[in-house]
Amino acid sequence: MREIYKAWRFNEPGSLWLLVGIMALTLAMLMQPLSYTLHNEARIAIQVAIVIFVFLQSQFIGLRFKNALNESRFLSEHLQDEIARKTRDLRQQQKELTAIRGELKSASFVDKTTGIYSRAYFENQLEVEWSRCLRESRPLALVLFDLDGSKQINQRYGRGAGDQWLYQFAHKLGEHVRRQTDIAARYGGDEFVLLLPDCDLKEAEKFAAAFMQDIHATSLKLGDEELTFSVTAGLQVVTPDEDSSATEELINKAVVALHQAKDNQRGQVVSYKRKSTTNDNL
Numbered sequence: 001m002r003e004i005y006k007a008w009r010f011n012e013p014g015s016l017w018l019l020v021g022i023m024a025l026t027l028a029m030l031m032q033p034l035s036y037t038l039h040n041e042a043r044i045a046i047q048v049a050i051v052i053f054v055f056l057q058s059q060f061i062g063l064r065f066k067n068a069l070n071e072s073r074f075l076s077e078h079l080q081d082e083i084a085r086k087t088r089d090l091r092q093q094q095k096e097l098t099a100i101r102g103e104l105k106s107a108s109f110v111d112k113t114t115g116i117y118s119r120a121y122f123e124n125q126l127e128v129e130w131s132r133c134l135r136e137s138r139p140l141a142l143v144l145f146d147l148d149g150s151k152q153i154n155q156r157y158g159r160g161a162g163d164q165w166l167y168q169f170a171h172k173l174g175e176h177v178r179r180q181t182d183i184a185a186r187y188g189g190d191e192f193v194l195l196l197p198d199c200d201l202k203e204a205e206k207f208a209a210a211f212m213q214d215i216h217a218t219s220l221k222l223g224d225e226e227l228t229f230s231v232t233a234g235l236q237v238v239t240p241d242e243d244s245s246a247t248e249e250l251i252n253k254a255v256v257a258l259h260q261a262k263d264n265q266r267g268q269v270v271s272y273k274r275k276s277t278t279n280d281n282l
Contacts, residue, residue, distance in 0.1 A: 043229055055179055111186040113163050114170035122185035126247050129181065129197040134240040141196040141204035143236040144254040145173070148230040150190035161222050166190065168220045169229060174210045193254075201271060206232040208233055208269040216267065234258030236272040 055280040109121035133140045147169060154162035166186075173184045173192060183195040194211075195205055212231060235256030239252055253272040261270035 019179075036217055039041075054207065059246055114167050114186050116170045116174055117183060117185035119185060119187050119193075122183060122187065122195065125183050126195060126250075129195060129252075130240055133197055134242075135240060136198075137241070138198045139200045139237050139239045140250065141199040141201070141234045142250050142254045143194040143204065143208050143233055143269070144187065144196070144251075144258050145233045146258055146262070147190040147229055148232060149193075153227065157227075161227075164222075165220055165227060165229075168218065169215065172215050173211065176207070176214070187255075188251070199237070201235075204235055204237055205269065205271060208235055212269055214279050229276040230267055232258065232261045232266045233269040234261055234272065235269055 015135050053171060109118055109124075109216040110116070111118045129140060132138070147166070150165065153165055168185070170186060170192065175196065177194075178182050181197045184250050185193050185195075187193040194208075196207065199207070212233065215231055219228045221227075234254045236257055237249055239255075257272040260273065261268055264270065
């Protein structure tokens with residue numbers, strides 16, 4: 001009865017029919033004690049009232065079920081739309097996050113002072129080119145440059161002048177990069193590196209010599225003074241194979257060649273040469 005009253009109060013569909021049926025059933029129940037003394041017509045009327053109540057009650061239940069089903073469908077469709085919207089928003093956020101990560105990664109691949117590639121990018125590409133040269137049995141050349149006198153320039157002219165000096169060198173080095181696979185990068189401090197895939201020793205020495213001639217003829221004007229460049233370089237070429245050591249060996253040998261050049265005469269390029277030992281001379 002409480003549910004029926006609530007349904008009628010909130011104007012649910014069919015609630016009025018059900019109320020009429022209840023009134024008919026109530027009337028039938030009140031007349032039930034008199035059914036034995038009434039005529040057959042009265043008894044039939046009571047039975048009809050009961051049938052009407054049952055019918056109206058079934059209609060009411062059917063309407064409530066239909067309304068519940070429609071509401072469930074509406075909620076389901078609304079929920080699906082909300083899930084689809086949230087999924088689109090999530091995908092958009094993922095795209096934006098991927099773009100931001102790409103920008104941050106790209107920013108980390110560029111040296112802020114010189115504008116050329118950073119050491120991080122060089123090390124990443126070194127692994128890539130090492131693997132490619134290993135697959136194709138191609139030589140891989142590495143030239144390590146060291147600028148002489150950067151500390152003195154910073155002390156005498158200031159850090160800004162030192163940065164200009166590094167910037168000038170870096171862009172001069174970049175001008176000599178011709179192939180897309182060649183990489184010029186700042187290795188750290190006043191050291192720069194040049195990676196030359198598919199380049200043998202003769203070609204690498206020719207390339208490095210041409211750059212050294214050009215950079216030593218270049219100067220940076222600061223006020224009334226002109227600063228020239230003194231650069232020393234070490235070079236190593238290797239053809240990666242299955243027995244080769246990792247990329248660190250290539251770098252280490254270029255470093256050794258650089259120190260050999262400094263010990264011998266600054267301002268030149270020296271290719272790596274293994275130091276002779278007593279056993280070599282026997």
